[in-house]
Amino acid sequence: MGLKAEELLEKSRSRVAKKLGCSPDELLFTSGGTESNNTALYGAANQLKRSGRRIVSTVIEHPSVYETLSRLENEGFEVIRLKVNGEGKISESDLFEAVTQDTILVSVMAVNNEVGSIQPVSAARQAILRAHSPALLHCDGVQVFGKMPFRPSDYGIDLMSVSSHKIHGPKGAGALYIRKGVKISPRLFGGEQEGKLRPGTEALPAIAGFGAAAAALPDLKAEFDRAKEKRDYLVEKLKAVGGIEINSPADALPFITNISVLGRRSEPMLSFLSENGVYVSSGSACSKGKKSRVLVEMGLGNDRLESPLRISFSRFTTFEEIDYLADCIAQARRIIRAK
Amino acid sequence: MDEIILIKNGELALKGLNRHTFEDMLIKNMRQRLTGLGHFDFSNEQSTIVVKPRGDVTDMDEAFSRLCRVFGIAGLSRAASVEKDMDTILKAAEEYLGEKLLAARTFKVNAKRSDKSFPLGSPEICSETGGYLLSKFHHLKVDVHNPDIIVNVEIRDTAAYIHGNQVKGAGGMPVGSSGRAALLISGGIDSPVAGYMMAKRGLQLTGIHFASPPYTSKKAEQKVCRLLEKVAMYSGRIVLFIVPFTEIQEQIKDNCPEELFTLVMRRMMMRIAQIIAADQNCGALITGESVGQVASQTMPAIACTEAVCDIPVFRPLIGMDKDEVVAISRKIDTFDISILPYEDCCTVFTPKHPRTRPTIPLLEKAEQALDIEPLIEKAVKGVRMVIIHGYKNDDEGEI
Numbered sequence: 001m002g003l004k005a006e007e008l009l010e011k012s013r014s015r016v017a018k019k020l021g022c023s024p025d026e027l028l029f030t031s032g033g034t035e036s037n038n039t040a041l042y043g044a045a046n047q048l049k050r051s052g053r054r055i056v057s058t059v060i061e062h063p064s065v066y067e068t069l070s071r072l073e074n075e076g077f078e079v080i081r082l083k084v085n086g087e088g089k090i091s092e093s094d095l096f097e098a099v100t101q102d103t104i105l106v107s108v109m110a111v112n113n114e115v116g117s118i119q120p121v122s123a124a125r126q127a128i129l130r131a132h133s134p135a136l137l138h139c140d141g142v143q144v145f146g147k148m149p150f151r152p153s154d155y156g157i158d159l160m161s162v163s164s165h166k167i168h169g170p171k172g173a174g175a176l177y178i179r180k181g182v183k184i185s186p187r188l189f190g191g192e193q194e195g196k197l198r199p200g201t202e203a204l205p206a207i208a209g210f211g212a213a214a215a216a217l218p219d220l221k222a223e224f225d226r227a228k229e230k231r232d233y234l235v236e237k238l239k240a241v242g243g244i245e246i247n248s249p250a251d252a253l254p255f256i257t258n259i260s261v262l263g264r265r266s267e268p269m270l271s272f273l274s275e276n277g278v279y280v281s282s283g284s285a286c287s288k289g290k291k292s293r294v295l296v297e298m299g300l301g302n303d304r305l306e307s308p309l310r311i312s313f314s315r316f317t318t319f320e321e322i323d324y325l326a327d328c329i330a331q332a333r334r335i336i337r338a339k
Numbered sequence: 340m341d342e343i344i345l346i347k348n349g350e351l352a353l354k355g356l357n358r359h360t361f362e363d364m365l366i367k368n369m370r371q372r373l374t375g376l377g378h379f380d381f382s383n384e385q386s387t388i389v390v391k392p393r394g395d396v397t398d399m400d401e402a403f404s405r406l407c408r409v410f411g412i413a414g415l416s417r418a419a420s421v422e423k424d425m426d427t428i429l430k431a432a433e434e435y436l437g438e439k440l441l442a443a444r445t446f447k448v449n450a451k452r453s454d455k456s457f458p459l460g461s462p463e464i465c466s467e468t469g470g471y472l473l474s475k476f477h478h479l480k481v482d483v484h485n486p487d488i489i490v491n492v493e494i495r496d497t498a499a500y501i502h503g504n505q506v507k508g509a510g511g512m513p514v515g516s517s518g519r520a521a522l523l524i525s526g527g528i529d530s531p532v533a534g535y536m537m538a539k540r541g542l543q544l545t546g547i548h549f550a551s552p553p554y555t556s557k558k559a560e561q562k563v564c565r566l567l568e569k570v571a572m573y574s575g576r577i578v579l580f581i582v583p584f585t586e587i588q589e590q591i592k593d594n595c596p597e598e599l600f601t602l603v604m605r606r607m608m609m610r611i612a613q614i615i616a617a618d619q620n621c622g623a624l625i626t627g628e629s630v631g632q633v634a635s636q637t638m639p640a641i642a643c644t645e646a647v648c649d650i651p652v653f654r655p656l657i658g659m660d661k662d663e664v665v666a667i668s669r670k671i672d673t674f675d676i677s678i679l680p681y682e683d684c685c686t687v688f689t690p691k692h693p694r695t696r697p698t699i700p701l702l703e704k705a706e707q708a709l710d711i712e713p714l715i716e717k718a719v720k721g722v723r724m725v726i727i728h729g730y731k732n733d734d735e736g737e738i
Binding site: 267268269270271272274275290332335336337 | 552553554555556557558589592593680681682688
């Protein structure tokens with residue numbers, strides 16, 4: 001039985017590795033994106049702390065990166081968070097300027113989770129090379145994995161986090177890509193599993209599901225193009241509704257579209273939409289008075305900050321569903337009083 | 340040796356000829372609260388109610404903790420019930436209170452003999468029990484003034500009871516003994532505390548919640564249910580009425596001056612609450628208002644809300660500071676739920692500058708723009724009822 005389990009574990013590892021274009025022994029299974037990000041950042045910072053204290057990242061990272069870096073900041077590291085422009089993107093020149101010789105870690109997400117903006121990850125590698133810095137390059141790849149062709153080795157990435165449930169796998173599994181030859185310090189201790197970096201009995205049911213979901217991924221290039229058509233269709237429909245601003249840049253990952261329905265706060269919109277079977281989010285944790293950090297950093301006005309909706313597609317989303325979504329948003333706009 | 344729970348009732352002893360009615364009510368409340376834990380027998384023995392579990396009761400810890408939240412109980416203790424024989428009593432005291440005696444440094448023995456046919460008198464029972472325990476627990480010392488633990492030995496007609504320190508009960512009066520009142524509950528910190536306080540004074544609670552979908556979400560409604568579940572651990576079952584309030588709020592927003600939104604809304608709430616109260620035999624309304632807390636709770640504002648009420652409105656928090664209210668909400672475990680950030684009906688269309696010194700004529704004038712009667716009638720017609728229990732059995736639900 002143990003052998004079978006071992007076999008299934010390694011089969012799942014190969015399946016996920018294949019989609020990342022890496023070798024199976026470069027993959028570490030975790031409980032999900034949050035753990036992968038924590039493991040990578042803490043592990044890299046501690047591994048390299050003798051070479052420097054400087055970490056370069058962005059202001060729009062997912063909380064599991066953003067807050068881990070804040071923690072490292074409290075522990076004495078210097079964290080530089082690069083600003084984004086109105087399209088939610090950091091600039092290459094800022095990267096070149098920020099990465100210095102004593103920088104030990106650069107963490108840039110591939111695709112932002114709230115607006116879908118694609119970040120210049122390969123420029124981060126160039127910046128590290130140009131500065132002759134020992135820095136490791138970490139990339140939060142949770143949003144990009146399974147959505148468009150993206151091999152960490154093509155971008156010179158050392159560490160990349162991915163998650164199972166973002167590709168229709170079960171919740172509770174994720175992986176961290178660690179390029180061959182890269183060493184990070186462990187944070188958990190007490191077992192031989194996963195190269196001693198993630199000790200503890202593996203959550204095989206979730207991992208096997210992750211592997212199966214990875215194996216079931218279609219041709220990503222074709223899927224990406226189809227998603228673009230759907231996104232363009234959605235944008236057109238929303239323009240017809242009127243009173244809606246698109247917060248995502250035109251060249252965003254087409255699976256994520258962030259909009260603001262002007263004058264209609266997110267909370268009633270979400271509650272109306274969910275009553276009608278449409279499940280979108282307001283982007284950040286939906287709470288009174290709390291504005292999305294990402295949208296604030298993009299410099300959006302108050303009217304847009306109060307009313308964001310984050311619409312995400314899967315590869316199974318249909319044009320009919322988009323019609324229905326647009327109808328529901330139009331209806332909600334009519335019914336809900338402007339504040 | 341059987342384990343039982345002894346209940347000392349509080350203010351009930353004061354109630355003269357009504358005492359039996361109060362006691363019966365208390366027993367009924369306790370019985371209801373223990374539902375799902377097996378069968379219990381209740382008997383009334385000389386100002387103490389004895390709760391005896393039958394064979395199917397397995398979780399006495401849970402039973403005891405539930406009874407700690409029943410109003411009308413001044414103090415309660417878990418006790419061993421044994422045969423009235425001195426040797427048996429001594430062994431039982433050593434065994435049943437052993438762990439507590441090990442943890443204590445000083446003790447004393449209290450004896451009470453209501454069965455006068457028992458061969459030893461109270462002083463003899465004390466000295467014999469004390470001597471025996473000293474011989475078994477060498478670290479113990481007697482301290483009659485301030486002991487860590489009091490070993491109580493009670494010789495009753497049917498059995499001897501042995502118990503340690505008494506635990507303070509929830510106090511107050513049995514729920515139902517003062518009648519029934521309707522609690523207006525929004526989801527904030529105050530209203531659950533107000534409900535708890537009035538239930539403590541013997542009022543049975545009916546809940547009224549105003550929901551304004553889609554401005555307020557299902558989650559906000561769930562939050563109110565979760566809050567009432569906590570309150571129901573003290574008050575017993577609560578019937579909650581959820582009033583559809585969207586149309587009224589929109590009408591107010593569209594037709595009334597902004598600075599009066601909140602007060603017109605509160606007056607509408609009071610009108611609707613009274614209709615439900617009358618239907619449910621509630622003699623009063625309960626709110627969580629406190630003078631000066633917010634613009635709608637200044638004295639002139641409360642006068643304006645009060646003006647539309649024909650029955651008493653109980654405001655148990657009226658003179659309390661916020662931190663005092665928070666302390667109670669932490670005690671009854673509602674605080675962490677109350678601070679969940681969902682929009683509730685009171686915050687949907689909050690005016691930027693509400694009027695803090697409104698007058699009744701001003702409000703009456705503002706309300707002329709509303710078609711009050713039909714709006715209220717429609718809201719009352721759309722009321723939904725949910726029954727809230729304080730305790731759920733583990734095997735209920737889907738998983």
